[in-house]
Amino acid sequence: MRGLWLSLLLALPMSACGQATDNPTQSVPIPSAQIGQDETVKQNTELKLDELNTIQIPAQPVYGCIGIIQQGGAVLCRTRPLQKVKIGRAANDFYYENADVNGEILIGFDRDEKRALIDLGLGDAYKYDYRFEARTYDVSHVEGLPPSQVGNYTEAQLAHIRASSARKKEGFASRAETMGFENGFIYPVENYRKTTNFGAYRTYNGNPGSPHMGVDMAAPTGTPIYAPADALVSMADDDLYFEGAMVLLDHGQGLISMYLHVSEVLVEPGQEVKQGDMIAKIGSRGRSTGPHLCWRLKWRNRALDPELLTRWPSD
Ligand SMILES: [Zn+2]
Numbered sequence: 001m002r003g004l005w006l007s008l009l010l011a012l013p014m015s016a017c018g019q020a021t022d023n024p025t026q027s028v029p030i031p032s033a034q035i036g037q038d039e040t041v042k043q044n045t046e047l048k049l050d051e052l053n054t055i056q057i058p059a060q061p062v063y064g065c066i067g068i069i070q071q072g073g074a075v076l077c078r079t080r081p082l083q084k085v086k087i088g089r090a091a092n093d094f095y096y097e098n099a100d101v102n103g104e105i106l107i108g109f110d111r112d113e114k115r116a117l118i119d120l121g122l123g124d125a126y127k128y129d130y131r132f133e134a135r136t137y138d139v140s141h142v143e144g145l146p147p148s149q150v151g152n153y154t155e156a157q158l159a160h161i162r163a164s165s166a167r168k169k170e171g172f173a174s175r176a177e178t179m180g181f182e183n184g185f186i187y188p189v190e191n192y193r194k195t196t197n198f199g200a201y202r203t204y205n206g207n208p209g210s211p212h213m214g215v216d217m218a219a220p221t222g223t224p225i226y227a228p229a230d231a232l233v234s235m236a237d238d239d240l241y242f243e244g245a246m247v248l249l250d251h252g253q254g255l256i257s258m259y260l261h262v263s264e265v266l267v268e269p270g271q272e273v274k275q276g277d278m279i280a281k282i283g284s285r286g287r288s289t290g291p292h293l294c295w296r297l298k299w300r301n302r303a304l305d306p307e308l309l310t311r312w313p314s315d
Pocket residue numbers: 196212214215216293294295
């Protein structure tokens with residue numbers, strides 16, 4: 001992560017860095033192999049390397065936001081530890097959320113977000129006003145679902161749906177104190193055919209449904225699904241009405257990724273997983289017409305595009 005904030009420092013005009021150059025510096029050793037590779041550090045900065053292969057960085061942390069600024073994306077911002085941060089969609093539509101003990105706070109953008117206002121509480125230089133261009137979303141039709149999956153529910157099915165919702169609510173309430181996402185995601189399936197993009201307008205058996213908030217990745221039943229980043233398993237349930245069997249991975253900062261319709265769950269709630277660990281196998285349970293992974297991502301109650309996290313800026 002240090003490299004990431006360092007590149008942010010390099011990208012900022014010096015005025016935005018406040019008194020960075022006047023502050024005392026600290027020495028942080030970095031491996032000589034890295035120094036050789038990173039030409040930008042040598043050429044474009046006032047940072048000095050000494051004979052001991054240390055790099056001089058300001059003692060004061062670098063404040064600001066980095067990430068993917070578009071609908072379905074997110075930014076990771078850094079401010080003072082536990083600083084109250086203002087997050088809004090308009091001048092009269094905002095709320096506050098505290099940064100963590102390291103001053104970090106993740107902020108996600110919905111599928112249809114038009115604008116995001118962020119105030120890191122450090123003065124005008126650290127107020128952000130992001131305007132989002134509308135993304136173009138596909139239209140996706142799902143045909144051949146049994147009536148029991150499209151609205152004609154029996155009492156028993158309704159009870160199953162309600163019980164499923166209650167358990168999901170618990171899984172989504174998880175707030176792991178990790179930063180598992182900070183170097184981005186890998187794809188959870190190695191060989192797949194993408195059948196639906198994030199955000200697609202959707203119909204079920206010809207009737208309009210809510211937009212599809214995931215990426216559908218078709219592959220044979222039993223195909224391994226891997227954790228895209230380090231996480232805490234906040235839910236692993238094989239008896240959900242619509243999702244069939246689903247795993248939720250809590251990557252920290254309210255970022256939770258979802259794996260739906262799996263044939264086999266290989267993890268347990270409370271378990272810590274590392275990027276690349278096998279967590280489940282592809283299936284077609286619940287509201288599904290063939291073996292595929294429905295991969296979704298939420299930040300608090302907003303739906304993000306999980307594919308964007310594979311393009312997260314990292315060291
Ligand atoms: Zn899906």
